[in-house]
Amino acid sequence: xxxxxxxxxxxxxxxxxxxxxxxxxxxxxxxxxxxxxxxxxxxxxxxxxxxxxxxxxxxxxxxxxxxxxxxxxxxxxxxxxxxxxxxxxxxxxxxxx
Amino acid sequence: xxxxxxxxxxxxxxxxxxxxxxxxxxxxxxxxxxxxxxxxxxxxxxxxxxxxxxxxxxxxxxxxxxxxxxxxxxxxxxxxxxxxxxxxxxxxxxxxxxxxxxxxxxxxxxxxxxxxxxxxxxxxxxxxxxxxxxxxxxxxxxxxxxxxxxxxxxxxxxxxxxxxxxxxxxxxxxxxxxxxxxxxxxxxxxxxxxxxxxxxxxxxxxxxxxxxxxxxxxxxxxxxxxxxxxxxxxxxxxxxxxxxxxxxxxxxxxxxxxxxxxxxxxxxxxxxxxxxxxxxxxxxxxxxxxxxxxxxxxxxxxxxxxxxxxxxxxxxxxxxxxxxxxxxxxxxxxxxxxxxxxxxxxxxxxxxxxxxxxxxxxxxxxxxxxxxxxxxxxxxxxxxxxxxxxxxxxxxxxxxxxxxxxxxxxxxxxxxxxxxxxxxxxxxxxxxxxxxxxxxxxxxxxxxxxxxxxxxxxxxxxxxxxxxxxxxxxxxxxxxxxxxxxxxxxxxxxxxxxxxxxxxxxxxxxxxxxxxxxxxxxxxxxxxxxxxxxxxxxxxxxxxxxxxxxxxxxxxxxxxxxxxxxxxxxxxxxxxxxxxxxxxxxxxxxxxxxxxxxxxxxxxxxxxxxxxxxxxxxxxxxxxxxxxxxxxxxxxxxxxxxxxxxxxxxxxxx
Numbered sequence: 001x002x003x004x005x006x007x008x009x010x011x012x013x014x015x016x017x018x019x020x021x022x023x024x025x026x027x028x029x030x031x032x033x034x035x036x037x038x039x040x041x042x043x044x045x046x047x048x049x050x051x052x053x054x055x056x057x058x059x060x061x062x063x064x065x066x067x068x069x070x071x072x073x074x075x076x077x078x079x080x081x082x083x084x085x086x087x088x089x090x091x092x093x094x095x096x097x
Numbered sequence: 098x099x100x101x102x103x104x105x106x107x108x109x110x111x112x113x114x115x116x117x118x119x120x121x122x123x124x125x126x127x128x129x130x131x132x133x134x135x136x137x138x139x140x141x142x143x144x145x146x147x148x149x150x151x152x153x154x155x156x157x158x159x160x161x162x163x164x165x166x167x168x169x170x171x172x173x174x175x176x177x178x179x180x181x182x183x184x185x186x187x188x189x190x191x192x193x194x195x196x197x198x199x200x201x202x203x204x205x206x207x208x209x210x211x212x213x214x215x216x217x218x219x220x221x222x223x224x225x226x227x228x229x230x231x232x233x234x235x236x237x238x239x240x241x242x243x244x245x246x247x248x249x250x251x252x253x254x255x256x257x258x259x260x261x262x263x264x265x266x267x268x269x270x271x272x273x274x275x276x277x278x279x280x281x282x283x284x285x286x287x288x289x290x291x292x293x294x295x296x297x298x299x300x301x302x303x304x305x306x307x308x309x310x311x312x313x314x315x316x317x318x319x320x321x322x323x324x325x326x327x328x329x330x331x332x333x334x335x336x337x338x339x340x341x342x343x344x345x346x347x348x349x350x351x352x353x354x355x356x357x358x359x360x361x362x363x364x365x366x367x368x369x370x371x372x373x374x375x376x377x378x379x380x381x382x383x384x385x386x387x388x389x390x391x392x393x394x395x396x397x398x399x400x401x402x403x404x405x406x407x408x409x410x411x412x413x414x415x416x417x418x419x420x421x422x423x424x425x426x427x428x429x430x431x432x433x434x435x436x437x438x439x440x441x442x443x444x445x446x447x448x449x450x451x452x453x454x455x456x457x458x459x460x461x462x463x464x465x466x467x468x469x470x471x472x473x474x475x476x477x478x479x480x481x482x483x484x485x486x487x488x489x490x491x492x493x494x495x496x497x498x499x500x501x502x503x504x505x506x507x508x509x510x511x512x513x514x515x516x517x518x519x520x521x522x523x524x525x526x527x528x529x530x531x532x533x534x535x536x537x538x539x540x541x542x543x544x545x546x547x548x549x550x551x552x553x554x555x556x557x558x559x560x561x562x563x564x565x566x567x568x569x570x571x572x573x574x575x576x577x578x579x580x581x582x583x584x585x586x587x588x589x590x591x592x593x594x595x596x597x598x599x600x601x602x603x604x605x606x607x608x609x610x611x612x613x614x615x616x617x618x619x620x621x622x623x624x625x626x627x628x629x630x631x632x633x634x635x636x637x638x639x640x641x642x643x644x645x646x647x648x649x650x651x652x653x654x655x656x657x658x659x660x661x662x663x664x665x666x667x668x669x670x671x672x673x674x675x676x677x678x679x680x681x682x683x684x685x686x687x688x689x690x691x692x693x694x695x696x697x698x699x700x701x702x703x704x705x706x707x708x709x710x711x712x713x714x715x716x717x718x719x720x721x722x723x724x725x726x727x728x729x730x731x732x733x734x735x736x737x738x739x740x741x742x743x744x745x746x747x748x749x750x751x
Binding site for chain 2 (some may be wrong): 062094
């Protein structure tokens, strides 16, 4: 088991985007395009950025718009903000994951 | 690894601040025009000033490639009556629009928008923005013209109202041959990157991640002509001084005065945290007249998806999408469509009351849905893949929902009206429609200080910001040509630098969020729906106490937190400005949405004026300026723009 540190509560929401480390090329486009500096570049060059200020995210989606690698950066709606919809024919309700 | 906490867990130590920290260092630049705020208005101002021969500097807290409310996108280019398919005269439309918006609208801005919006749009296309259906993706969609490939929106196709007029929804109410055609659907996600590219091409000096902090006056004297501006880099903390004879303020309006909601939904309002009133406060401190700070708008609480689609999931009046009940009965609510003249559901109290009554009587069954599946396929395609894909901040939502299986031809989006806890509309959130007063050149009473876009009082939408920015840039460049730069007063710079860096001197203390929450609480208690002199005085005293006791404790350990702390100080000044304006407006007003218990008379004739406030030698002064002080729109516009030649001669290689 990894070491247990004494940590303050995590800012909520903590993860407005999910970055796929396999697909992310570490180009930092999202770091530079984010209006409010939610991200910081990873100290290790070429690695995915670090989410530093998740609580300031306003979900404008500019990081997603400008990401050059399809599927590398996916939005992760906070639990209370997930949209719901109904398939008209079946009545089945779905929600974003 | 993704979050800061995960980094700490893995590495056993937090990451170091990733940028060089330069608190105390400074850099000085000279220009003819300095633009404060690089959103839509700022970028257009910079481009137009540069095209008119000025040396331009632009600064923004973000990267101007995507910064500002219009950075993510825009789906409608509104008030564009000069387009070839329009059925209304631009001056006539400007007057209609002003009458619709009411006594406290901004006629100068609206006339500029109506006159120059189409030129601005054509220039947007020249720069690489997509404004027509050039790929024929939307053939057969209502409002599309096959010759020009322009696509019109049903919005405001009868008049400028948001609430429905008599007879809406009746067949033949808004026939194609009578539609005004004043709103063009556009691909706004392409705009902001094109604007940045153009700035760089024209040699504009772009200071990304530099927050403007003050306007400098000659001799450091409030109200004297401008000699430049200051800023601070929000990644390095370096202080920036720009010497220039003209300053254009094009930063955003006021937000977060009444609420700051960073938890559970992030900053889930219509605007990013960057919008915190710095435009108005910088102008006010420089001696400019500002107005409309007492007017209130509905409280912006976040919930559901309200911040995404206007009132969002709670409204679902997405263009042309009908609202249906649980049994798929179409509800009698307007849907921003051709049949209702493009008006919205939410601002109409009668429609809401009728629906509520219908629910009680069992006529309509909850919950309601936005019925994409019931639309003609080509219209569902246009609403989903053009309107909602290009509107500011919604593209990401479209993609996420599609990735999780949403099908616009088969599905219906849940609507939250009447099922979510929803208080009645409360007009509390004051100040967001306030801003700088200007003349027909968009210059304030301070010589050389201009305003554009959201910095103007009673501002409007994306294309309003574009047109007024473009206009202010042209006027500022012309003014800079005939004047010389004044000397910067070092004492003023030193005082500003000390003010900006003070929070970095406290290694521990109060963080920016607590200060913001504290100001919010004062506003919630003392400047809420019911106002009187006693409450407002108590509020002002509370703000004084916060300034004396809490502000000196404000602590910022890195340049980002410093930015937020400095924004708090703008919010603090805004609290004073707003409460003083509320005190001075001694009336109840339905137009301004103010309820004064001690002055119950509603909208008396003698109170029909703009209440301007300004500082002189540190003292607050008020002035009452007649509404419509700008005179006849057509005459005045033409008198001030005899040299205007339309679309700039563009595209020639140097």
